[in-house]
Amino acid sequence: MGELLIKDVNIIDGTGQKSFEGHIEVENGMIKAVIPKGEMLPESKEVLDGKGLTASPGFIDMHSHFDWALPLDDHETFLYPLAEQGVTTVIGGNCGFSPAPIADGNIELVSKVAEFFVDRPLDFRWRSFDEFLDHLESGNGMLFNLAQIVGHGTLRLSVMGENRRYPDPTVLKQMLRMVEESYDAGAGGLSFGLGYDPGLCAIDEELICFAKTAAAEGIPLTVHIKALGRVSGAYPLKPFSEPHNIRAVKEILNIARKTQVKLQISHLIFVGTRTYAMAD
Numbered sequence: 001m002g003e004l005l006i007k008d009v010n011i012i013d014g015t016g017q018k019s020f021e022g023h024i025e026v027e028n029g030m031i032k033a034v035i036p037k038g039e040m041l042p043e044s045k046e047v048l049d050g051k052g053l054t055a056s057p058g059f060i061d062m063h064s065h066f067d068w069a070l071p072l073d074d075h076e077t078f079l080y081p082l083a084e085q086g087v088t089t090v091i092g093g094n095c096g097f098s099p100a101p102i103a104d105g106n107i108e109l110v111s112k113v114a115e116f117f118v119d120r121p122l123d124f125r126w127r128s129f130d131e132f133l134d135h136l137e138s139g140n141g142m143l144f145n146l147a148q149i150v151g152h153g154t155l156r157l158s159v160m161g162e163n164r165r166y167p168d169p170t171v172l173k174q175m176l177r178m179v180e181e182s183y184d185a186g187a188g189g190l191s192f193g194l195g196y197d198p199g200l201c202a203i204d205e206e207l208i209c210f211a212k213t214a215a216a217e218g219i220p221l222t223v224h225i226k227a228l229g230r231v232s233g234a235y236p237l238k239p240f241s242e243p244h245n246i247r248a249v250k251e252i253l254n255i256a257r258k259t260q261v262k263l264q265i266s267h268l269i270f271v272g273t274r275t276y277a278m279a280d
Contacts, residue, residue: 001042001043001044001045002025002026002027002032002042002043002044002045003026003027003028003044003045003046004025004026004027004044004045004046004047004048005023005024005025005026005041005042005044005046005047005048006023006024006026006047006048006050006055007023007041007047007048007049007050007051008021008023008037008049008050008051009021009022009023009024009050009051009053009054009055010050010053010054010055011024011034011054011055011056012054012055012056012057013034013056013057014056014057019054020036020037021037022034022035022036022037023035023037023041023050024050024055025042025044056086057088058086058087058088058089058145059085059086059087059088059089060087060088060089060090060091061082061087061089061090061091061144062091063091063094063266064090064091064092064094065092065094065095065097065116065117066079066082066090066092066144067090067092067093067098067099067146067148068092068097068099068114068117068118068122069117069118070092070136070142070143070144070146071099071122071123071132071135071136071139072118072120072122073139073140075142075143076143079143079144080143082143082144083143083144087144088144088145089144089145089146089147090144090145090146090147091147091148091149091188092146092147092148092149093148093149093150093151093187093189093191094149094151094191094222094224094266095151095153095191095193095195095196095224095266096151096152096153096154096191096192096193096194096196096199096224097113097116097117097151097153097154097191097193097196098148098149098150098151098154098155098191099114099122099124099126099132099154100126100127100128100129100131100132100148100150100182101127101128101129101132101150101155101158101178101179101181101182102124102126102127102154102155102158103127103155103158103159103174103178104127104158105158105159105161106157106158106159106160106161107124107158109157109158109161109162110124110154110157110158111124113153113154113157128178128181128182128185129148129150129178129181129182129185129186129187130181130182130185130186132148133148133185133186147188148186148187148188149187149188149189149190149191149222150179150182150183150187150189150190150191151191151193152190152191152192152193152199152202152207152210153192153193153196153197153198153199155175155178155179156175156198156199156202157198159171159174159175159178160198162198164197164198164201166203166205166206167206172206172209175210176209176210176213179210179213180213183213183217183219187219188219188220189214189219189220189221189222190210190211190213190214190219190220190221190222191221191222191223191224191266192207192210192221192222192223192224192252193224194207194223194224194225194226194234194248194252195224195225195226195227195228195234196224199224200226200234204251204254204255207255208255208258208259211255211256211258211259211261212259212261214259214261214262215259215260215261215262218262219262220261220262220263220264221256221261221262221263221264222263222264222265222266223252223263223264223265223266224266224267225245225248225249225251225252225265225266225267226244226247226248226251227244227245227247227248228245228248228267228269228270228271228275229244229245229270229271229272229274229275230243230244230245230272230274230275230278231243231244231272232244232245234248235247243275243278245270245271245275245278246278249265249268252265
């Protein structure tokens with residue numbers, strides 16, 4: 001006899017086909033079978049009537065900063081509304097900012113970054129990417145599944161502090177090693193936050209070195225570009241110059257072509273009414 005049967009529910013199975021009526025058999029907390037309407041049903045200890053309801057795979061929040069909240073023991077209390085809306089997986093580490101990997105030297109700067117995402121200090125009992133994941137799994141569990149990206153900005157801050165110069169060969173090698181170790185530990189991508197400090201100060205040569213590591217792994221690079229509007233503080237203001245958002249898109253596309261990395265532009269938006277016409 002089975003554990004749970006959800007009867008007569010509208011099913012969206014995630015394959016792209018139209019929804020259909022059927023039944024779902026659950027065993028040990030996992031879907032054992034999806035049974036089309038009209039087929040014989042197995043016996044079950046518990047039966048739920050799904051008539052008028054819809055079942056679907058969990059939703060994936062593709063651009064999240066909840067990775068900063070997940071280390072908090074009570075994250076379930078304030079993130080639960082997302083689960084109620086069907087979100088079961090979040091992608092963390094976007095816009096160049098991730099809680100790991102970090103180096104010992106400038107944790108106070110990383111703590112200031114954390115203030116943008118959570119309302120209380122994090123203890124940063126981890127340094128490497130795998131230590132961060134171990135920390136998340138050592139508590140009471142997580143409300144969501146997590147696919148974590150490595151943030152270039154927080155890594156750079158922790159290693160270089162507020163130094164905006166191009167990293168010397170030793171420092172660059174250290175940062176690239178930390179990124180590659182994170183990939184080995186399960187990181188699913190790399191992110192740049194080029195509209196924010198310190199990513200705003202990173203020159204193409206540095207970004208290309210980082211992008212090459214993601215390309216070598218076959219994993220994506222997600223980027224918050226330097227400018228989202230016709231004018232910005234990221235570039236000099238010159239009469240009749242190319243719109244800043246178009247320039248920013250071209251720059252990151254050039255890096256992607258040079259490195260052959262898989263690129264996702266995180267926010268392809270047009271800020272300001274004078275920018276709207278460029279959407280074409």
